[in-house]
């Protein structure tokens with residue numbers, strides 16, 4: 067068998083709703099290389115986004131391949147079937163080489179009692195005083211606790227095993243990067259829970275290369291982190307330690323790393339992430355969400371004329387259909403409706419007023435996080451405009467691309483991976 071596909075130490079998940087910005091995104095990775103840090107791109111687009119826009123994963127693959135070819139990118143790159151389940155995986159099979167197995171829905175479904183029993187008997191090391199190298203204080207657990215965690219996660223991990231084996235049958239072993247995601251669930255997983263979950267994943271023989279836990283705090287789409295940064299930093303470091311331990315103890319892949327489903331723009335924790343990566347000599351995969359689409363809007367607004375008109379029209383429609391647009395994202399957005407300007411007001415805005423409200427610059431008093439979140443989920447409006455929207459992107463390619471690259475590199479890649 068040829069060498070298994072492996073995800074390098076640093077990777078960034080980039081979303082590209084309309085498959086027009088792959089090149090501009092790749093340029094951001096090239097800038098990282100120029101700064102001396104290798105960061106590989108993973109184009110991710112979930113089933114939810116494909117369904118809302120009416121696109122196919124094969125289009126994401128095509129856009130990625132084209133960008134890589136045109137820019138002569140020699141490093142690895144991937145196309146991620148983000149948040150798929152057995153029900154939705156089919157159309158991702160061929161175009162994707164990275165699969166994010168979403169088991170959030172199964173979390174909490176009680177496992178079979180005999181499976182829980184077997185798990186607990188098999189993992190005496192997880193009961194009592196659990197010492198993980200590089201975590202100062204040992205964790206204290208007991209049989210009841212481990213049983214409780216197993217009960218909550220075992221069925222989900224078994225479900226991931228089903229999807230994984232189906233993927234192996236379809237694509238071949240080692241032909242794709244498997245990730246397990248548990249981020250779109252109600253409560254965060256503690257580092258010791260993560261360790262127990264990793265033990266279960268190893269038992270299920272899923273050679274995951276990334277795992278996406280739910281971290282403490284709010285990860286709303288397109289806006290900054292809401293939570294205790296210190297607490298996040300502590301848990302993030304403990305997660306790194308737990309992963310390191312699990313690799314050695316349970317024989318999980320050497321390159322296993324955390325995947326942060328950031329929902330984009332968690333600026334206030336980027337420093338903590340960077341420092342932890344240096345301290346632990348660890349890797350990370352950070353998925354940004356579809357904020358590239360917001361950079362498209364910013365570019366169009368900045369261009370003025372018909373570009374600005376389209377940006378205003380998108381807002382007007384998004385405002386009118388706010389409830390419907392927000393529904394699929396209910397758990398990951400927090401919009402204060404009172405803070406949304408009336409479309410009539412936005413219609414009078416200059417390019418600068420529009421971009422100041424939308425661009426994620428917290429030092430700008432005109433920045434409006436509610437407007438930003440609404441537009442973030444408003445891509446359906448642009449997809450309904452169809453060719454008119456795409457033609458505007460093409461007509462304003464340069465100004466849009468400049469915003470996409472700058473945003474991805476300066477606001478995300480540089481603080482997380484380069485650290486300066």
Ligand SMILES: [Zn+2]
Pocket residue numbers: 149247249250278327
């Ligand atoms: Zn996610």
